[in-house]
Amino acid sequence: SHLEAEAYDSARVAADRTLRADSSSMAAWAILGAVAWSTADSAGIRAAQRGAESVNPRPAEFYAELADAAGRNRRYAEALILARKAVECDSTSVRALGIIGTNQLRLGDIAGGRASLERAFALDPYNIWHKNTLDMLDELDKATTVDRGRFRFVVPAAEADLLVMYLGPLLEQAYDTLSKRYDYRPPTPIRIEVFRRHADFSVRTVGLAGLGALGVSFGSTLAMDAPSARDRGAFNFGSTAWHELAHTFTLGRSNSRVPRWVSEGLSVFEERRGRQGWGADVTVEFLAAYKGGLIRKVSELNNGFVRARYPGELQNSYYAASLVCEMIFAERGATALTALLTAYGDGLDTPAAFQRVFGTSMDAFDKRFDAWMRARFALPMRSIANAEEHKPVTGSFVNATVEGTELYQTKKLDSARVVLERAQAMFPEYSGAKGPAWYLANVQRERGNTRAAVEQLSRITLRNETAWDANQLEAELRGQLNDFAGAAAAMERMLWISPYEQALHTAMADAAARAGDHARAIRERRAVIALNPADRLEARYQLARALAASGDIAGARKEILGVLELAPGFEKAQALLLELRGRLPGGTTR
Numbered sequence: 001s002h003l004e005a006e007a008y009d010s011a012r013v014a015a016d017r018t019l020r021a022d023s024s025s026m027a028a029w030a031i032l033g034a035v036a037w038s039t040a041d042s043a044g045i046r047a048a049q050r051g052a053e054s055v056n057p058r059p060a061e062f063y064a065e066l067a068d069a070a071g072r073n074r075r076y077a078e079a080l081i082l083a084r085k086a087v088e089c090d091s092t093s094v095r096a097l098g099i100i101g102t103n104q105l106r107l108g109d110i111a112g113g114r115a116s117l118e119r120a121f122a123l124d125p126y127n128i129w130h131k132n133t134l135d136m137l138d139e140l141d142k143a144t145t146v147d148r149g150r151f152r153f154v155v156p157a158a159e160a161d162l163l164v165m166y167l168g169p170l171l172e173q174a175y176d177t178l179s180k181r182y183d184y185r186p187p188t189p190i191r192i193e194v195f196r197r198h199a200d201f202s203v204r205t206v207g208l209a210g211l212g213a214l215g216v217s218f219g220s221t222l223a224m225d226a227p228s229a230r231d232r233g234a235f236n237f238g239s240t241a242w243h244e245l246a247h248t249f250t251l252g253r254s255n256s257r258v259p260r261w262v263s264e265g266l267s268v269f270e271e272r273r274g275r276q277g278w279g280a281d282v283t284v285e286f287l288a289a290y291k292g293g294l295i296r297k298v299s300e301l302n303n304g305f306v307r308a309r310y311p312g313e314l315q316n317s318y319y320a321a322s323l324v325c326e327m328i329f330a331e332r333g334a335t336a337l338t339a340l341l342t343a344y345g346d347g348l349d350t351p352a353a354f355q356r357v358f359g360t361s362m363d364a365f366d367k368r369f370d371a372w373m374r375a376r377f378a379l380p381m382r383s384i385a386n387a388e389e390h391k392p393v394t395g396s397f398v399n400a401t402v403e404g405t406e407l408y409q410t411k412k413l414d415s416a417r418v419v420l421e422r423a424q425a426m427f428p429e430y431s432g433a434k435g436p437a438w439y440l441a442n443v444q445r446e447r448g449n450t451r452a453a454v455e456q457l458s459r460i461t462l463r464n465e466t467a468w469d470a471n472q473l474e475a476e477l478r479g480q481l482n483d484f485a486g487a488a489a490a491m492e493r494m495l496w497i498s499p500y501e502q503a504l505h506t507a508m509a510d511a512a513a514r515a516g517d518h519a520r521a522i523r524e525r526r527a528v529i530a531l532n533p534a535d536r537l538e539a540r541y542q543l544a545r546a547l548a549a550s551g552d553i554a555g556a557r558k559e560i561l562g563v564l565e566l567a568p569g570f571e572k573a574q575a576l577l578l579e580l581r582g583r584l585p586g587g588t589t590r
Contacts, residue, residue: 006302008039011035015028015029015032016032023051024055026062030064034069040347064093067103068095077103079099080100080104083100094123094130097117097123098120101117107218117130132203135203140200143156143157144157149168151190152189153168156195159226163237163499181338188220190221190245194225195223204216215240215243219251235466236497239271243271258345260306264322265322268280269325282430284395286319288384288385290373290377299350301317310389336358380397380428382426397427401435416443420436437460438460438470441456465493472494475511484514485511485517491504505528506524522543
């Protein structure tokens, strides 16, 4: 509908046309009210309310429409107030009860949300949205809840120990970092729900399966896919968590009035600042779309999120929005981003907010951003052709990459290297999983030039957050160079892509220990145990050894005694206990 697409002018015109034909249309008055609410038009709200009340003195549908608009604008507490007003008008309004339940869930009131949805479902047992959400809550009840610092994790029981081990410290760091950047501290605990089935996450977000997103932020309630919900390499669960938590800060700092494009742009930008290689990176498709005029101007960028014109526009809009934030940060500093959020929080729309913060019109800002973009990506743009609808991307970079790949695959390594280096010179930042850097790394590896191969792989792994194969090969080659810290770093990047391979944790523990990083080695030994290995006693023995190597003799002894209680004849454990006894003060036990 026009409202859902934030096409407010079109929605107003359609409602006015309906009212001219039938002034008693409650749906049209409700749409006018929702448009006025969404555009902060208090006089328009009052006028629409009077019209609705002229049709029905207790206009439940009117308030339900406003509540729905408030929820779409991420103002969940206000949506709850408006929906309750609708129920005061009509206690049997299924729509209003559903809106109440949905927004209670978004605000973290799980018991209240379930009760409201059960009440709505009892009135209409054929409502698919309510049925799906109640089924999802049944699954959520089976999850394990872990309180860790400022966060409450709700995670599938089989994955709770493993995922919280990584997400807990990451999000504590993110909270500290973002609270300083935005001068805002969200209320805690922040609830994070992690779903093993993407369909359940989708229902949690929109009430139906099929949502393409990876995570969602409702403020102090976050939800996201577990890495197991997608194929390996589909996403990075660390950057996704950081992204969603950044929304908590930008929504809070702006009183939930920041437009979607700014909030999403800041979240992607914060991903890139959170870890090297995280966040969206520039692609051939994006640059071709920009050159072809398929990326909207800054003044129109929100439409790329709510009214996409072609399949890749939403993803392109995320990256474009992040680049706007990057430009603002580079030219005006971090305080300008915070000032922009404050302007939105004060009720300003985008033109007024940009005028206040930057002293410029949107037209002038559009031109400034275009100039910045063409300077920022001048080199690769020269070798990429303008995108054309329904046609593959072309240009000299693409052609050289294809030619070099074919030469490599036919084992013409010297010729492949020459062509691929030419392609790389055209677009040095390109980090696609099977781009010039990947094939050049393999050319160098096959020639025995290990360091040169690692250098090429780093071009991918330090920019591409889901590059599993490149990180795996880099870890292997760095191990051959006795660069154990570098190998552990590559494996750390792999863990944020998929943390489920026991062999990866074991190899990382070994590399970390050899690099003297005992804290990481201990964490990885605990991760092996969290994966419920076939030989759990051996895993606990290895943990005890890692603890001992770190100097935690008491912790190592406690762990090994636990092993021996279960397997008194475990000879390696017996030997380690004797070794530990000798390392205690005075050589005594305690």
